Amino acid sequence: MATQAHGMGHAVKRKEDARFLRGKGTYIDDITLPGMLYLDIVRSPYAHARITAIHTEKALAIPGVLAVIMGRDLDRYGLAWMPTLMSDRQMVLPIDTVLYQAQEVAAVVATDRYTAADGVAAVEVDYEPLPAVVDPRAALRPDAPVLRQDRAQKTNHIWHWEVGDREATDRAFREAEVTVAQDLYIPRIHVSSIETCGCIARWDPVEGKLTLWMTTQAPHAIRTVVALVAGHLGLAEHKIRVIAPDIGGGFGGKVPVYPGYVLAVAASVLTGRPVKWIEDRMENLQADSFARDYHITAELAATKDGRLQALRVKTIADHGAFDAAANPSKFPAGLFSICTGSYDFRTAFAEVDGVYTNKPPGGIAYRCSFRVTEASYTIERMVDILAHELGIDPAEFRLRNFIRLDQFPYRSALGWTYDSGNYEAALRKAMERIGYWDLRREQAERRRRGELMGIGISSFTEIVGAGPSHTFDILGLKMFDSAEIRIHPTGKVVARFGTKSQGQGHETTYAQIIAHELGIPEDDIVVEEGDTDTAPYGLGTYASRSTPTAGAAGAVAARKILDKARKIAAYLLEAREDDLVWERGRFHVKGSPERAKTIQEIAFAAYTNHPPGLEAGLEAVAYYDPPNLTFPFGSYICVVDIDKGTGEVKIRRFVAVDDCGNIINPMIVEGQIHGGLTMGLAPALYEEITYDEHGNMLGGSFMDYLLPTAVETPRWETDKTVTPSPHHPLGAKGVGESATVGAPAAIANAVIDALWHLGVRHIDIPITPWKVWKVLRERGVTE
C-alpha cells in the first residue's frame, strides 16, 4: 500500500510515540550490560571546606564493594580536573578543598546500586569547614575569601564583558527627558528534567575502545572533549563511541559534562568492567548545573511622549564555583546582548561581570539560547515599568516602539542583524484574541470594587539557530550541524543527524523535511541520531538549534540528492536534464506528464542502471553553516487575578501568539509552546533555588523545589503569525524555547499591573503568595 508524503505544514503524528507508549523506550537506566558494576558518589555536606582525610576501610570491607576512587587517584593520571565549556577547569574529585555543597568527593564502585549506596554511607571524610561565599556581590568585596586558589586568582571576579556604545548611551541618558531604572533579580533555577543524568562506560582493553552510553544533548562534542582531555591515556577520538539513547528531557541540563560521567569512565578503566552511574533526584537538584542567577540593574531613556531612546544594563552573574556555562566561546554572557528586544533603540550598552561563589557551577541555559531569557525578561519588564510611569497603555507603548516591518533586516544597537519580523501583527493578534480593550475596561471596573486584576504583555524576540561559524564556536568547535541521507535501492531512507532529540520529535520532523523535499513518504524514512559511530559530526540539540541548523542540513542534503536524481532520471527518460520537471516525488518530461520516473524508480536505478560515468548510489551529506541566526518572536498576554487574603496569583487566561517562520509540524510546534509556557510559568511563580549564609541549599528535593503540576498550569491558548526566515532553506526559525523566554515577563507584568495603583513597581520572580501578601499588607490592603 502506498503511503503519502505529507511534508511540511502537516500535523503528522509522531513516529517515536510507538515505543514510548508501550514502555519500550530505552533510557539510560534501562540498559544493562553483562558484568556491569554500579557507581555511587560521596558528596560534601559543606559548601566550602578543606578535606583532611578520607577513610575508605569500612567501605572496602563491605562484600561487593570493589573500589573507592578519590581525587588523588585521579590526579595520578592527570584526571582530577576537567575543562568546562567556558575554558575554565572543574574538579572531577577534589584533592584538598570542596567548593560547593554536594560536590563529588569520592566514588564507590560496587556490584549493584544498593551495595554502592552502602559503600557511600561507609566512607568517612574529615572536613575542616571554611567560610562560604554565597552572595556574588559579597564575593566581589576585597576582603572576600578567594575561592579559586588553583587559578592563582586574587579575586572571585571571573570576567568582565561589555557590548555597545558606552559613551553614546551615557550621553543619551544625560540628555533624556525621561529615564527609569530598576534592579531585577532572576534567581537560580534548575531544569529538573524528569529523567536525571547518568551513563554507562565500557572500556574494552582488547580493542582499546571506550563506549559511553550517556544522557547527553551533544554526543559528538562530548567525544571530542573526552579525546582532548584523556588522549594522553590512549583515548583517541576514533576509539571512543558516545551513544545518547532515549533521553527523558534535557532543557540544557544535559549539555555539560558532570564529574559522574568521568568517574564512570575511570571506574571502567580501573575494573575492566562496564560501570553504570545514575544520579538520584537529590544529587541532580543539588549538584547539576543551574540556570539564570543574574543580578541586573536596567535603565531606559525615552522622550516624554514615550519614544524609547537608550538602554543601559549592568549585571552580576553568579557562576558558582566553576565557570561551566554553556555558551558560544566569544560571548561570555551568551546572547544577553539581545536585551534590546523587539524595540528600535538608537543606542544601548550592556555589561556583565561573572563571579565565583560557593555554589554548584552555574550558567547553563534552561530551555533558552544562552541567556536570552534573562535578556528578554529584562527588556519586557523595563518597557512595562516605563509605560506605566508615563501613563501610556503598555500595549500602545510597545506598538509605538517596535522595530517596524520595513526596517528588516534590522541591525540592533548591540550588533545583531534580525532576519525578519512583524511584531505589530503578533501583538495585535494577541490583543484581538484575548479581547484586550474589554479586559482593560473590566480591570478598571474591578479596581473600583477593590479587586486586584492584572494584564501583562511580553513581546519578545528570540535569537536561535547557533550558529554561524564566523562567530559561534564552543571550545573552538564551530557550531554548524549536519545531516546524512541514504536512499536504499527500494526507495527507503535512513537519515542521520548530528543533533539529539530529548522529546522534541526529531524523528518525525526531520522525516517530514525529507518527505517535503523528495516526496518520499514519512513512513519510508527512518531518522537516527545520537550515535557518534554512525551519525555525522554535529554540535547537538540545545538553544533551539535543531530545525535552524540540522533541519536546514537535511533540506540541503535532500537537494544534493535531487541533483543526482535528475541526472539519473534524464538518463532513464532519455531526456535533457533541463527538460525535466520535478513535482515532488517524480520527474516528468516537460509537456509529457506520462513520461515520468518516480524517486523510487530513480533510487532503484541508482544501484542497478545508473548512467555510465556516474557513481552508483543515492546519498548525500550536508554540513550546514547558517549565514545568520534566526529570530522567532511572539506576543504573549496574561490575565491574572490576585487573592487579597492570601496573595495568591491565579492565571485566568494566557494567550500566546508565536511566530517561528514556516512550520514543519503544527502539532509538534504547539506542543513545544505548551511545554515552554509551563517552563516559563514555573520560574515566574514557583521555582527558585535558595541557599543559607553557609551555602546550604534550602530544599534539595521535589518536596521543596516546586514544579508546576497540572493543577497550577493554566489551559494555554495558542495562535500564530508566519514570517519566514529569509535565509533558512525552509523559511523556518525554531521554536523550542520561545515560550520559556517570553512567558515569565508576561506573568510578572500582569502581577505588577494588578498592583501598580498601590504604588508597587516591581516584585522579583518567583512571585510567591508570601511576597505578594507582604506587599498587600504593607499597603494596608490586607490584614
Added chain:
Amino acid sequence: MGYRVHVTVNGTPREAEVEARLLLVHFIREVLGLTGTHIGCDTTNCGACTVLLDGRPVKSCTVFAVQADGRDLMTVEGLARDGELHPIQEGFHERHGLQCGFCTPGMMMTAYALLQRTPAPTEEEIRWAIAGNLCRCTGYVNIVEAIRYAAEKLRGAPVTTGRGS
C-alpha cells in the same frame, strides 16, 4: 536474608527472592525486567514510577517489593492487549500527550485508574487526578486532552475533534 515474593504481573504469576529493602520499582525494573516503569525523584513526588497495585495507583519508588507479595501488579507493559493499543495509549498518541516519553507510563497508569472509577471526568477532575505526576515537556494541556479522548472512547462516545481552545 532473602524473602520470597509472589506477584501477578500484567496477568502472569511471577516469583523471586529479594532483599527486604528492595524497592518495588527496582523489583519491577531489574528483577522482572519491565523497564517501562521509570524513576524520576525517589520521593513520591514525580509519579514516573506509578503502577497499579490491586488496581490502585501507587508510586513504586516508595513501596517495598515485599509489600507487593500476593498482590496484583499492573505496569505500562500491561496496557496494550494482543498488540492493540489501549484507548489511553491511543489518546496520548492522537492528542500529542507526550514528548520525551519519560513521565508517560506513570501518567497513563494514573489515567487508567482515574477512568476506572470516573468514566466521564471533567477537566478539573483530570487535572487533580494527575497532580501527582510531573511532566516537564508538554505543559499538561495535551495530556488532559489525551485522557479525555480515552474516556470518550472507553465510554463508546464519539471522540471529539480539536480542543476548542
